[in-house]
Amino acid sequence: MTIERFPQKDVDELLTACHRRCCICHRFCGVKIETDHIVPRDEGGQSTNDNAIAVCFECHAEIHSYNDRHPRGRKFRPEELRRHKEQWLETCQTRPDIFTAKFSTAEVGPLQALIDELEFNAKVAAHTTHDRIGCLFLEEQFRKAISMGSIATLRDDLKGLLVEAYVAIGRANQHLPGAMGQTMKSDPLQESAQRAVNSIAACSGPIKKAHSALLDFLGTEK
Numbered sequence: 001m002t003i004e005r006f007p008q009k010d011v012d013e014l015l016t017a018c019h020r021r022c023c024i025c026h027r028f029c030g031v032k033i034e035t036d037h038i039v040p041r042d043e044g045g046q047s048t049n050d051n052a053i054a055v056c057f058e059c060h061a062e063i064h065s066y067n068d069r070h071p072r073g074r075k076f077r078p079e080e081l082r083r084h085k086e087q088w089l090e091t092c093q094t095r096p097d098i099f100t101a102k103f104s105t106a107e108v109g110p111l112q113a114l115i116d117e118l119e120f121n122a123k124v125a126a127h128t129t130h131d132r133i134g135c136l137f138l139e140e141q142f143r144k145a146i147s148m149g150s151i152a153t154l155r156d157d158l159k160g161l162l163v164e165a166y167v168a169i170g171r172a173n174q175h176l177p178g179a180m181g182q183t184m185k186s187d188p189l190q191e192s193a194q195r196a197v198n199s200i201a202a203c204s205g206p207i208k209k210a211h212s213a214l215l216d217f218l219g220t221e222k
Helices: 010-016 059-067 078-094 094-101 110-127 140-147 156-175 187-217
Strands: 033-037 051-055
Touching: 010 033, 010 051, 010 078, 051 059, 051 078, 051 110, 051 156, 059 110, 078 094, 110 156, 110 187, 156 187
Parallel strands: none
Antiparallel strands: 033 051
């Protein structure tokens, strides 16, 4: 089945009108911005300009992660999204002076940072021989995403993949220090290095799955 997408002309007009800032949180996104359906496609929403809203990865996740079976907080509704868009586009048109002041820093959101961290960790996981061990996996952005509530808003299946990946990463980071810089000349060192190598190798699959699932979830035109 062919997925109907927003016409590129409409996307260009919307991104220009919103200055590539999220219509909900107003963060500058650059290329890290999505065009989303205000009324979802599976509810009859059309891929037209008046049904499109530009949002950052974080707000995109918030919109689509709400669990109707276990409601927490308040769900984004189409009419609210439409008003967010209208208010922000009006502000952009009538108050261009706001862009010359300190306004909505360009710091990336926690989910974008998490994507970057997973990509780095995938490179670390590719070094699975004892002579190439020398770098710990990063966990900072995952912890930050948890502390900011970004993980809690994700679907259970995606959340599970991320947790599984970082459990494997945490285990590997426990094994890595004892194997770094070892020459493998003694049995205890061989055992330590092999344990680290095995832990690193065990991270590769979960990291790739979590990274792919997160990119798919945050993909454009949901």
